[in-house]
Amino acid sequence: MGFDDLYNTSLVLGLGFSSSSTVDTTKSNNKVKINSNSELPSLTLSLSGEIYDSTVKKVEFSDNNKGSGGPYLSCGDNLYRQDSGASSFVSNVSSVKREREMGSEEVVLSSRNLINSTTTTTTDEDDDGLINGRKKLRLTKVQSALLEESFKIHSTLNPKQKQELARELKLRPRQVEVWFQNRRARTKLKQTEVDCEFLKKCCESLTDENRRLQKELQELKALKLAQPLYMQLPAATLTMCPSCERIGGGGGGAENAAKSNFTVAPKPHFYNPFTNPSAAC
DNA sequence: CTGAAGCTATAGCTTACCTCA
């Protein structure tokens, strides 16, 4: 590519992810979603032409059912959750799992009620494990701290660890499990927001860089027009990057001399504005 | 060995409740 060719090019700023993943920063329920599969962001600054190119089924058994947490059966003043049985559409997996956990919960049931009644909102569970409505359990500071400590060590729990932690905290294993699920989700959400901010900064930085390079290009074009013809001949040995004004020195001899005055990345490449001072160098 | 079926864990999304300004 010759110098003249370069005059007729424009710079293109590209922001995206490597491979085929896409960025989807739609906000839903105040949540930022990025479908990135944890891939690195690919920020490119290149010449033009070089950019490579459930339906929720719910059955309301009772008009008193305020929430959507699932079907409820009313019985007197109580609303009983219908987790399994007749309402067979309810997740088979969930019900089986819950039944299994109910069994294992028996170990901690008595002591749990003790701590709940003293430190948290009670769950109003009767002996059959039926939930009266949907009460909000509030973990105590001690419980939260212990869970946090545990999360720092491992973000996922094996069944044994879960049981152990549940016993220690006097909670149901299911509650420990849910806490870890939500905790992982929060961590991910936070990371996503951080990533989003990072990408925004990258984008801003590259936009600035692009603007600056466009300006330089314009200046060089103007300079060329102002120069007499003999000065427009390509330099034989010296090359200079217009961006950082560093002399490239044409050490390659004839081979380099045959090329353009300064090199431009032939393919889009990852550009990190926080580590690279100039995309052109 | 292969494929279907079942089980389990997890992610993602959503809802409901609680707290607080």
Add this chain to the structure above:
DNA sequence: ACTGAGGTAAGCTATAGCTTC
């Protein structure tokens, strides 16, 4: 007292991985 926003426990579905037959 009321209200809206934010935090969070817990619900459900989808999916992947594993085991069993």
